[in-house]
Amino acid sequence: MLRYVRRRLAMLLGIVFVISVGSFYLIHLLPGDPAAVILGTGDTPANRALLYRQLGLNRPLVDQYFIWLGHILHGNFGISFISQTSVWSTIRAALPIDLELIVLSQILAFAIAIPLAMRSARKPDGILDRILGAGSFTLLSIPPFIVIVLLVLIVSIKLGVSNTGPSSYVSLGSDWVVNLESLSLPALTLAIGSFVIYYRVLRSDLIATLQEEFITVARSKGLTRRRIMWIHAFRPSSVALLGTAGVNIGGLLASGFVVEYLLAIPGLGYTLIAAINNSDYLLVQGIVLVVSVGVVVINFLFDFVVNLVDPRISRE
């Protein structure tokens, strides 16, 4: 177990290193003089000197990387020359919205996927299983940006449900009811995307588990069906589910970007797109770094949890 964790930790460090190099190098993809593009209209000699000190632009590329990394490790993501605010404070304000959105959507997705998968695994190829199979397959082919547009069109425009349309976001602190209302359609959109995957993974895994001998033993002992399904079959089958959920986080964030953009919810996605459109490249760089490292760390934690559920994995 310890060896496994150590190996995974080394891998994690390698990945974070690659991410940091990638994020650092983004600035140099800019056409022409990066300083001129980053400064935009604020291209004064004073600002330019500040930016050169911040990024070490007149030094060799390798030095620049370590200067940049040193700043980042001290929690200094730089000051945006477009908005005149610190990049980190902007990210810190936006991040909780994404986390709330993801947590809400995952609660919803698991709450729908687990009971339905349990049901249809009990009778593979039964009516319910077929309907859900075809339904989830169809949903798999509808991208999140179409789901959210259609939901807004139907729920907030045609049905006129209040606080669900664009720009209706209110922070959790000021009014939690309106906050939940405004996040309901985005959370539902993300939940639909996750539900489809979770349902299919858990269903096929459960069907395989139910063929195992320990299920036959449990059945011959006369245990109730409910007990067999939830206690004996669910735990071994939840391994694949958890693994999938961990991998799914990256896609979830990307779908989150899309729904935030449409509904003007000031999370990381909305901030990112606004920053791209304002040519606020330091902010884009900061968000990319935080999001990438966040996704990788979450994946790592999920791996760890999967290991606790099924210790066989680390012994491979």
Place this chain on the structure above:
Amino acid sequence: MSEMTRPATETETTEFTTPPSRSLGWLFWVCVGWLGLNVLGAIFASVLPLPDPLYQNYMAINASPSLHHLLGTDDLGRDIFSRIVFGSRVSIAVGVGSMIIGFGIGAPLGMLAAYRRGRLDAILTTAMYVFLAFPAIVAVIAVLSFWTPRALAKIILVIGLASVPLVYRVIRTATMAVATKDYVVAAKVQGATDRRILVRELLPNIAPVGISFLLVGIATVVTLEGALAFLGLSVNPPTPSWGNMINESRTVMSQNPWLVLFPSLAMCLFLLCLNFIGDRLRSHFDVTEVKL
């Protein structure tokens, strides 16, 4: 209790009475036909009798579907049907183009690593897994936002390169499954060159997996391009693409819902067909499933 035992017996009896069908089913061919129509439309869009997708007819703004404008017009009086057909060009070009890059690099590397094993495999696989852990979507957004001005070729290149690790993993796994089979060993004993074994023995046997993954990959890339266009990071307007049509229509959604519905429908049908064909092909060629 009795319900729990039923599934097993049910599948057994059906498999004894009717042998597993080798037919792909009519729905498969409907999907192939629909995709073919889409591709032909995209290729021949400029010679088809379609109105100019950029022509703004201010006499017919937000028109409903009619014989004159098959799917109506948008808020600038442009013909929606024509824009959807021309828009499919972007989606299909990005989907096919980036998969050519992804498979062109990932597939040979995956096959070689699985066939040779040893150090080459260890290095390649570790490197690919590092990149695989990187959230590809965030990376694509990041690179496209910095690498301005945006152009179709850049989008294809970035998504194509981002897909290499995934293609590598799928192809490597598929090759490993057949690389130790008797016929490969037999070919080796007969003195066949590595190239011959890779091309004549291994390639035909991993092709079914590869093709079905290719189709699902195209569907994923088309979705990604749609999301990028929706966020304004794909080809610049006024060039139509399905994603930016949906994006542009959101401001006039309440007055003209057709504008959202038709490109969405075009995209969903396209994706559904790709996924369905990919799924069918996989189960069709899955020999183990038929044997059971």
